[in-house]
Amino acid sequence: MPIIVQESLHKVIPGPGAPMPSPEVVRDMLSHGITAFDDAIAGDVLELFPGGLASLPSRTDEEIQAVVNDFTGPSAGANYQKARLCLYGTTALVALVDPAHENLWVANLGDCEAGMPPISLFFLLFFTFFFRSCAGPPRLTPPISACNARRRRPAPTSSRGAQLIAQRHQPRGNRTCPARSPGRAGKRDEWPRARHDRPLPMYVSRPHPHRFRVDFKRDTTITGSFIFLPFFSPIHLGFLSHTCQ
């Protein structure tokens, strides 16, 4: 469960014996939790400067650079990562189900969709799971599956090649938090690096740093598989599907 949702839930449901809040309370909790999370992105940076926004005009560029570009300081880049988050944007889609499986809340923030098809279209599934539940003990964790495909821009020197990364994984914990595809964060996000000739992009989505460590290993694997099968993308897709079973 995403931490922001978990923390917000604890406020409205303090303990196991606490009564179930109304749907409206949970709805407001979800909304407030996501908004507070977003407020903290810029707020965490402003907290680095005593006096906040009002103090910025009186500070020199060198002073600000020393705070946010803390590659070699004791904070080891923590401030830099906080500030970098401000540059990029993403969407969020959070679904919450109560333990009794009676209520569903979906919080949607932007470029995403949630769909729960009519049950009539799922009659086959229903019977499948009905018989399965009769055959054995109920599963505590409902099945979940996930994948993502990341938009690829062709490299200037490459006229052809695999342009799609598709991957399969079984998310656990915070990894179930829907977010933009992590992409090849391991290589792309290394710092410091050579100074860019172009200005910083104004509106480019990047992965949330909480997903960085988790996704690095997986993306390295995916990238590696492309080295061996660069020219047969459909086969590659099948290959991924097969090896991830």
Add this chain to the structure above:
Amino acid sequence: VSIGIGDSPFKQPALFTRRVLYNLYPGVADPTPWETFLARNRTPPYISSEPDVLHRRLGPRSYLVLATDGLSELFDGAGRADMVAEWARCVAEAAKDGENENLALRLLRHALGGEDLVSISQMITLDMESPWMDDTTIIVQAL
């Protein structure tokens, strides 16, 4: 109003971007594109972070499909109801193939062309200077 997480230049006063983000490594070689926007940044925020939250009573067991708009764009031209019905058909067929089947990956594959190798090859190996497909993340959750 656009909504999303992050994108602080669109949510904070121009002072924040000019003083903090301009000084962030590696710096801004040409601030012209930024200044075009910042000159108009008078009453932020211009992007909201307040989500649209829906509540539904759950019936018998079903599946919930969560996806970024990269998936819905692959169904461009189809109505929303038809699109969700198509998702349902695809997930239902995939679920019949076994418990370990990755329903989300099957849905992605279906959206890209399914078993039509020509269609899926066109999507994957298309040779263009600009991106032709949005980032797509899919989660299929059994309820």
